[in-house]
Amino acid sequence: MPKLRNTFARSIARAKKLLAKWNTAITKTTLAVLNNKEVELRSYNNPHPKDISELARIIKADQAMHFRAPLQFSKRISEECDGLYFQGRVYISERLTSPKDVATTLIHEVNHYLNQSDEHLETKKQVFKEEYRAAVAEYLGQNRPMTRNLYKICAQRVCEDYDVPLPEEHKPNPKPPKGIFYR
Numbered sequence: 363m364p365k366l367r368n369t370f371a372r373s374i375a376r377a378k379k380l381l382a383k384w385n386t387a388i389t390k391t392t393l394a395v396l397n398n399k400e401v402e403l404r405s406y407n408n409p410h411p412k413d414i415s416e417l418a419r420i421i422k423a424d425q426a427m428h429f430r431a432p433l434q435f436s437k438r439i440s441e442e443c444d445g446l447y448f449q450g451r452v453y454i455s456e457r458l459t460s461p462k463d464v465a466t467t468l469i470h471e472v473n474h475y476l477n478q479s480d481e482h483l484e485t486k487k488q489v490f491k492e493e494y495r496a497a498v499a500e501y502l503g504q505n506r507p508m509t510r511n512l513y514k515i516c517a518q519r520v521c522e523d524y525d526v527p528l529p530e531e532h533k534p535n536p537k538p539p540k541g542i543f544y545r
């Protein structure tokens with residue numbers, strides 16, 4: 363499917379241009395990771411064989427579905443996850459079309475890579491920590507001034523999207539996440 367792959371490459375290239383334009387500490391790190399190929403960038407249309415079982419788990423499908431109906435399989439996962447970091451690989455959903463959405467998703471997933479988030483997702487508290495940090499990175503990457511209210515919005519979004527409670531230490535006002543400037 364060369365046409366799809368070209369579209370994917372074009373969408374990534376446009377997002378990288380935007381990251382360079384934002385030119386923040388976060389986007390510089392994100393671009394360095396991508397350009398140095400520290401992570402492997404993939405579309406769900408072309409999943410790594412080692413990731414099939416994890417992707418199937420996320421969409422609550424049988425692994426065999428990937429072999430039986432690969433197009434349906436990649437469509438389901440791309441609807442479920444805008445992006446995903448797993449074992450050194452970053453996936454970006456083909457469903458994302460705007461350069462801004464692709465760029466912020468790249469920031470988010472590279473943040474997971476830098477923190478090895480996929481190794482720390484056992485408890486709901488850990489899920490909050492990893493996802494809250496990545497969500498704040500998306501805003502900082504765009505040079506958005508982080509207000510108390512914006513931290514709150516980020517934290518609430520994470521609680522809703524990942525179905526996790528707000529940890530006690532972030533009540534009543536969510537604190538800035540630790541370790542965001544990872545380099």
Ligand SMILES: [Zn+2]
Nearest residue numbers: 470474493496
């Ligand atoms: Zn995430």
